[in-house]
Amino acid sequence: MTISDYTRAPSVGTEQPELAARLQKIWETAPGIGGWLSTVDHKEIGLRYIVTAFAFLILGGVEALVFRLQLSWSDRHLLNPEQYDQLFTMHGMTMIFLYAGPVLSGFSNYLWPLLLGARDMALPRLNALSYWIYLFAGIFLYAAFAIGFGPNDGWFNYVPLAARAYNGGPNIDFYALGMILLGISTTVGAVNFVVTFMRMRAPGMSINRVPILIWGTLTASMANIFAIPAVSLAFFLLWMDRNVGTHFFDTAGGGGSAMLWQHLFWMFGHPWVYAIVLPAMGMVSDGLPVFCRRPLVGYSAVALATVATMVLGFGVWVHHMFATGLPNISLSFFSAASIIIAVPSAVGVFAWLATIWTGRPVFTTPFLFFASFILLFTIGGVSGFMTGSVPVDWQLTDTYFVVAHIHYVLIGINVFPVAGAIYFWFPKFTGRMLDERLGRWNFWTMFVGFNLGFFPMHISGLLGMPRRVYTYAEGMGWDWLNLITTLGSFVFAAGVLMLIWNVLKSVRSGAIAGDNPWDAPTLEWATSSPPPPYNFVVIPTVQSRHPLWEDRLASRPDEARSHPHAGLVLEHGREAIGTDPLDAQPDIILKMPGDSYAPLVFAIAVTAIFIGLLLLAWWLVALAAVVTAATTVGWLWPERNLGETREPARD
Amino acid sequence: MTDRIALEGTLPVGAIDTRASGWWAMIFVVCTEAALFGYLLFSYFYLAVQPHAPGTFPEGGTPSLALALPNTIILLTSSVAVGWAQFNIQRDDSLRLIIGLAVAVALGVVFLIVQYFEWAQKPFTLSSTAYSSLYFVITGFHMMHVVVGVGVLATVLVWSALGYFNRVRYAPIHIGALYWHFVDAVWLAVFFTLYITPLLGLRA
């Protein structure tokens, strides 16, 4: 063999129907259940992520509504303490781990290759794997709840309350193992995003030309790569303490420390908070300008602020532990860091405001969600700033003020942008528009319900109402505020139902969208709606941040133009172009994998390992580990003709 | 308009050298694994500086280097063998590739056997004290990685013997080797923490 067997000069061309037909045959997933279980198409996986995350959102929401009834007035007896504890823990765990992170993974999975002008993610089979493991981890965690042993020590799961001595049931074993399993999914997904960013951008899409959503998900993924091991380790050590008698968190004289848990948990927990908001902020940064009819103000500043937030985000975990008796000098440092992290957030807020200010707003439903997000983000931000000041935090922490804060952050900065993103990208996903009229109702119901429900929590907290209480005595002055909160939460839930109703209705009967219904500037709108399995007939070439707006933006007529519909032709089997990390110059033709059952089998086997650990059934652990290893070897087995295949793919 | 799109020359096809997606993926897998060990060692140092009764951290006094030091050298030697194998496949020398990988696998297995004896002679068990839990879990995590690494090298060795690789196509070797070098490098951090820092005074 010679080196020339491994090289090729791909031809250059424009979109031709016969080429599209050939690519369709090469890339399409087989029909039927087999294709459904083996597909590695990022669009299919992305949609599954979104649908699954919304299923968990509904479950977590119902849990919250139940305990909001319990808390609507003093001394209610709808729930006993054990039921309340499981419900509030399941609610937190579900929303934070099974909804907020995965829903953004879903959008990014769907959108990344389209935004980048790529055929797929860099590692399509790993992409399928991360979805399957996410699904199985979610089922694993909910199985505990279904049999009456749901996690019940809060999502933060502090020891020694979560140790065997104070929690003898299998509740925490389920939680610990489920979280480690979910961590595998998140890590696999994060690696995939980072590699996709490094290698899969369309020729010419240098790093200063990628949409902000890419920056958001990239920094979130980098954070996950470095932060997930902390929580997985913490849960593993806890599982060891509970099941094999180690002493990591043993405070009864074994030399362990309750604080070690808190450090490990929050070293993960705080970066994670940013990981579940930065991609959503990216969606706003990309979506809002479309409805302001101008590019985002301060692209570089916003991109850098995204990265800066994440880097600083690794240095503020101690602000979850201000009341644990740390020395003043360390408190001062972490207090300053926690306050200064608001600077990059301010960059975002003023960039979005300036974009609307200097643009011409188009009042669509996505615009309403994105614009209202700016206000909710600010409220969530300033309440975070308040708790960054240690003496104030000592009064506010573990009260409803912090409950208000976390919900303004997670609903304001995750759910509202996600709702806007659904209205914005639904036409691309399905080829149909969502109903705008219902969309207005949907927005205002959610907006009013959310603020009605969650703003009064700030006041309950300032009046001293502690969080995580299953009831409170009359005469504390908290009744009316709680009643309003409960009412608001039901209104908000009705708003979410309207969103779901709109999706279910419009997917069948919505107006036909066309390729680019919003006249938006980025590459996902250059292909059809919904996109074909291969995304782009030819690989686009990019010369700016706004390939579809260039003719209306160019300051000089001789500026180089992007070519969304002309470029490299890759049709020798499933192929994609690999480009270098900074300038995105092509440096390889990548052979992309076909559909495969290996990710599903691998995910089942890994889940079986965790079931074995839960039951302490070592034979099952060993058996499943062997299957996992064998699947891996089979999955990665090289192909003889991995180099150039001269003949076009078999039909 | 197509002139601006045209490429100069040709492009390699398939998983070639460090342009393979798997290579990039392994870099970030190594990052997350390194973070995992970072948190493990953080846990060690965090618990080490808590109050302990004299002589209980490390449990049974400063750990002996009698087996650990030679074993460290064995593991580092295996990395050299892998590096030699990597060097030779780029010169199209499949025989030396196979020899290098086989030697590395053998040394990896020897490391595991020595680690077994190191474990067996400890006077404490996993559940004795916080130190003993740390000792076995940290070295246990590393041993798991050695087991996986030996599996990776053995798989690549089989593929080499089946003739999949040449001086252009060798990405799987480099990817597997990257993991193995990481497993060796992280052992140095583990070895330093568990065996050297008590000598430097970090003990109760």
Place this chain on the structure above:
Amino acid sequence: MAGASGAKASATLPLTWGVIGVSVAVMVIVAALLALAIWRRPGIALATRMAIGPDKGGTNFLWVGVGISTLALLATIVWTVKVLAEIGKPTVTPALTIEVTAHQWWWEVRYLDNDTRAIFTTANEIHIPTGTPVQFKLIGGDVIHSFWVPALAGKTDLIPGQTNEIWLEADKPGTYRGQCTEYCGLEHAKMAFVVVADTPRDFAAWRSHQIAPDVTPGGGVLASGAVYFGMKCGSCHAVRGSDAAGVLGPDLSHFATRQTIAAGVLANTPQNLSAWIDDPQGIKPGNLMQKPELSLEQRGQIVAYLETLK
């Protein structure tokens, strides 16, 4: 939060109002800018191939906004560090040290003294003298709890395996409610206590009264109440001066002087006490106290006895 009645809470209050002020100002300004930005020009309808504004302008907006925000943030940091230093140490060394151990779900309160005979234990009610700092040693008895008396100071956790030291100072006499604020299991909601600030004179009187053991009644109903208490309750509860010396539950010496029972859950009245003994699991599900096997009459005698522990 609202009514600060102690040195630390008072020092924190202006800072709290300060950050609230900044926060509300930021909220109002952003809301106003947002509203203006949206409505200052008429919105346009969506169409195909609309005009696109130039990719410039607006950055001044960004830098001015970020600049002002940064100044406000830096000022807050300086103020925070200053207040933190202020409340870090009391101005005079505290003369009194109280050790508080948090249990699921009640508070054990021990008054330390160099003279071991002057050390005594009580529960769920902490008396302190006004006008002088008091030192607290906070201990986690089982899981992590958090000690919070909003009117006097912010929270400090009680963590097993470490002792956190804080100080409190009350300006004026009064009863200040406190409660656990770290989630600690089933009855986290029902783990309150009170801090009673007395004038130094009243405090001294209270303290010397507490040090003295309770007098065991000589005969009649009260005597049999004491006997039943010893039999049914004494393995968990202690009353100094009697045979009851249990340590699992709250020390009930001078029980009748306390304002609440069951860690702030009920007012200390004979009716409530009787109801509590009759059904502790109904009132506070999951707590360690099991319903003792008592006839109505025996229960009445125990209640009568406990009411004499003044």
